[in-house]
Amino acid sequence: SQKIEQNSEALNIQEGKTATLTCNYTNYSPAYLQWYRQDPGRGPVFLLLIRENEKEKRKERLKVTFDTTLKQSLFHITASQPADSATYLCALDMGRRALTFGSGTRLQVQP
Amino acid sequence: SAVISQKPSRDICQRGTSLTIQCQVDSQVTMMFWYRQQPGQSLTLIATANQGSEATYESGFVIDKFPISRPNLTFSTLTVSNMSPEDSSIYLCSGGTGRQETQYFGPGTRLLVL
Numbered sequence: 001s002q003k004i005e006q007n008s009e010a011l012n013i014q015e016g017k018t019a020t021l022t023c024n025y026t027n028y029s030p031a032y033l034q035w036y037r038q039d040p041g042r043g044p045v046f047l048l049l050i051r052e053n054e055k056e057k058r059k060e061r062l063k064v065t066f067d068t069t070l071k072q073s074l075f076h077i078t079a080s081q082p083a084d085s086a087t088y089l090c091a092l093d094m095g096r097r098a099l100t101f102g103s104g105t106r107l108q109v110q111p
Numbered sequence: 112s113a114v115i116s117q118k119p120s121r122d123i124c125q126r127g128t129s130l131t132i133q134c135q136v137d138s139q140v141t142m143m144f145w146y147r148q149q150p151g152q153s154l155t156l157i158a159t160a161n162q163g164s165e166a167t168y169e170s171g172f173v174i175d176k177f178p179i180s181r182p183n184l185t186f187s188t189l190t191v192s193n194m195s196p197e198d199s200s201i202y203l204c205s206g207g208t209g210r211q212e213t214q215y216f217g218p219g220t221r222l223l224v225l
Contacts, residue, residue, distance in 0.1 A: 034213065043203050043216030089153065098144050099214060103153040
């Protein structure tokens with residue numbers, strides 16, 4: 001069956017370091033992969049979209065890579081700040097009517 | 112982009128009753144969706160709200176339990192019917208301009224069923 005896997009364990013890093021989050025998927029070849037941020041008690045907020053023919057995309061301190069051979073996306077936050085602390089969700093189309101979301105990885109940036 | 116609002120933001124309901132959640136978008140969107148999110152879990156798609164026709168439900172969700180309306184391109188409602196404690200969850204509305212394009216989410220409705 002189709003599956004999206006994100007590290008369920010929280011990621012704790014020091015302020016100023018680079019956070020790297022992983023999204024792996026199986027049994028499908030999506031045309032897009034997206035990353036969202038979710039704060040407690042709020043709905044997810046769109047961050048970046050990367051297409052299957054793009055290897056990398058950047059937006060300010062954010063960078064996403066998409067390896068369709070490995071079926072993996074990496075999400076990087078450089079020069080991390082305590083305000084970056086949140087849960088980060090990857091999402092992709094799995095041939096269904098809407099996006100399928102991973103379970104998310106909680107990032108905690110320590111000052 | 113689109114800004115999405117939901118009402119109510121939270122509610123506590125008794126078993127056996129029903130609650131209708133409203134979702135308003137500030138601009139026209141092609142697609143509207145309803146999700147459920149258990150604490151600490153990911154989003155589970157309930158259904159796609161179709162304008163002027165019956166919603167398209169995902170496996171495990173039925174119209175009798177979760178009737179959905181979408182009378183126009185900017186408004187939708189989800190009703191949680193005959194509630195039980197297992198329905199306690201966060202219900203999220205989202206909108207997008209394409210099937211797999213960016214989705215914009217409302218703040219969610221936090222429901223507790225006693």
